Amino acid sequence: MRILKRSLLPFIIIIIITLGGCATIDISALTADDHQYGQTRDEQKLIDRAVRFNEDLTRKGLILQDSEVQRYIDRVGENLVPPMAADAVEFEFYVFRDPVVNAFALPDGSIYLTVGLLTRMENEAQLAHVLSHEVAHVILRHGLKQHRSHRAGMISSHIADLVLFGTSIAYIPYITSMASYSREQEEEADRMALDLMSNAGYKLASAYQLFAIIQEIKDTESVKGSIWGSHPSNVQRAEYTKQIVDSGAVAGNPEGRVGRAEYQHIRSELIIENIKLKLGVKQYELALDSIDAALKESPASPWLYYYRGEAYRRLGDDPKGAAREHAWVYGKKYGDDLVREFENRHKEFYTAARKSYEKALSVDTDFAHGYRGLGLLSYQRGDYKVAREALEFYLSHGRDIRDKRYINNILNRMDKP
Ligand SMILES: [Zn+2]
Known part of the structure; x- marks a missing residue:
């Protein structure tokens, strides 16, 4: 033993x-x-x-x-x-x-x-x-x-x-x-x-x-x-x-369940959420990619146009963030030159933003968020008259508004000489 x-x-x-x-x-x-x-x-x-x-x-x-x-x-x-x-x-x-x-x-x-x-x-x-x-x-x-x-x-x-x-x-x-x-x-x-x-x-x-x-x-x-x-x-x-x-090692039914319609319904609920999350972490260009893909499936969604406007507006507002994302996505070097490139494009971005908000409103004339976007864009560009009208329309017509205080602050600021 x-x-x-x-x-x-x-x-x-x-x-x-x-x-x-x-x-x-x-x-x-x-x-x-x-x-x-x-x-x-x-x-x-x-x-x-x-x-x-x-x-x-x-x-x-x-x-x-x-x-x-x-x-x-x-x-x-x-x-x-x-x-x-x-x-x-x-x-x-x-x-x-x-x-x-x-x-x-x-x-x-x-x-x-x-x-x-x-x-x-x-x-x-x-x-x-x-x-x-x-x-x-x-x-x-x-x-x-x-x-x-x-x-x-x-x-x-x-x-x-x-x-x-x-x-x-x-x-x-x-x-x-x-x-x-x-x-x-x-x-x-x-x-x-x-x-x-x-x-x-x-x-x-x-x-x-x-x-x-x-x-x-x-x-x-x-x-x-x-x-x-x-x-x-x-x-x-x-x-x-x-x-x-x-x-054939796993007994499977070739005609088994796929469940496309049910899934697509759930997915459409999540697409806007995903775009909002991207914008929240400064993924402006990636958000635009997602929006463009989603628009192919739902070309009449005012929300998608609204968020396209939001993505462009932020590209204009945040050249540093935009440059950082661009460098990361395309493997480029982040630095002053790239930031300047984005600064120089702000007009182009704001124009694209305005067109997107207008498109949202052309799809749905009562779409309050379209006015929100146009109002904020006009405010940033110093066009207070348009900004005030648009933001007031947003406050009076929008449903489930969560940024009332923020918008009111902007309206108050425009009142001051
Ligand atoms: Zn695993």
């Missing part, structure tokens, strides 16, 4: 070395019988951290509060979670008010999709795919495995790494400490995602179509390096996903 043990020793050492010293082999999936979720101190710590993260986002208003969108995402998400996993963890689905393209899952079962990602997808099956992938990370307890393997800080490929301009920038270290996974884990989640989608009756081909859409997104609009960012690995993901689907 003793001899046998001794002869096994080198073998055991080799195994430990190949596993990289990680104690991850005995972490079972949440679909197993005795998963013991949350019963170790380190996992409990990860769960607590995730709960605090969510409280923080909620306090700061970064979770979208839209009951229709929420109901829809909940319905799609809950339908994907296997009953065993739902017994183990309470899955919650959140829309993160961030215009960058990203999605992530935390060890407590919280799953976040950004507004930026939701406006890029085309149908419910694609949404189901993203949600399934994130649900799979939770079921497979990738966060804990990653934590125990002490490699979280070393993985460079899939770390959410937002350089600039996103709402989520402050949260990156937090998110990466709980949701950065190895390439193998990403592949494992992709494979399980197909099973979850198939069980819920979705058309599996939607999964690899999504990767093609993500591939077209500008790097600057996604969280760099995140698995849902524009990343070379998305080409490989599309390939191996297609291979699995074509091989």
Whole structure:
């Protein structure tokens, strides 16, 4: 007996070395019988951290509060979670008010999709795919495995790494400490995602179509390096996903659910939100891109013209911010020369802004926000007569006005000689 043990020793050492010293082999999936979720101190710590993260986002208003969108995402998400996993963890689905393209899952079962990602997808099956992938990370307890393997800080490929301009920038270290996974884990989640989608009756081909859409997104609009960012690995993901689907390894119905009409309805609700978020983080040119794309689908939306006006007005008002965004998007050098270029274009921007507000009013003559835009533009240009008329019209005709005090202050300022 003793001899046998001794002869096994080198073998055991080799195994430990190949596993990289990680104690991850005995972490079972949440679909197993005795998963013991949350019963170790380190996992409990990860769960607590995730709960605090969510409280923080909620306090700061970064979770979208839209009951229709929420109901829809909940319905799609809950339908994907296997009953065993739902017994183990309470899955919650959140829309993160961030215009960058990203999605992530935390060890407590919280799953976040950004507004930026939701406006890029085309149908419910694609949404189901993203949600399934994130649900799979939770079921497979990738966060804990990653934590125990002490490699979280070393993985460079899939770390959410937002350089600039996103709402989520402050949260990156937090998110990466709980949701950065190895390439193998990403592949494992992709494979399980197909099973979850198939069980819920979705058309599996939607999964690899999504990767093609993500591939077209500008790097600057996604969280760099995140698995849902524009990343070379998305080409490989599309390939191996297609291979699995074509091989028939996952029982799927080729006529499965796609859910385009329902998704498009929800998406149209989110497009304006996404544009507002972009303007809020000084993404003027990127907002214009989104507006132009949306106008192709809804050419009679006064709101889209209004926000086009807003984007141009701010390009005129904020040459430094505009130059910084431009340098970032197009990989140019930010400096005085570029700022001056934008300063010199302010007339062009203000003209485009005025035309956009006028277009909004030509689509809908009573559209109060069109007057708001024209009023503020005229005020900035010193044309007080037009400004006063337009802003007063806005105050008296607008519905649900939230900036009454701001507008009144401007009206008062114009009264002073
Ligand atoms: Zn992932």
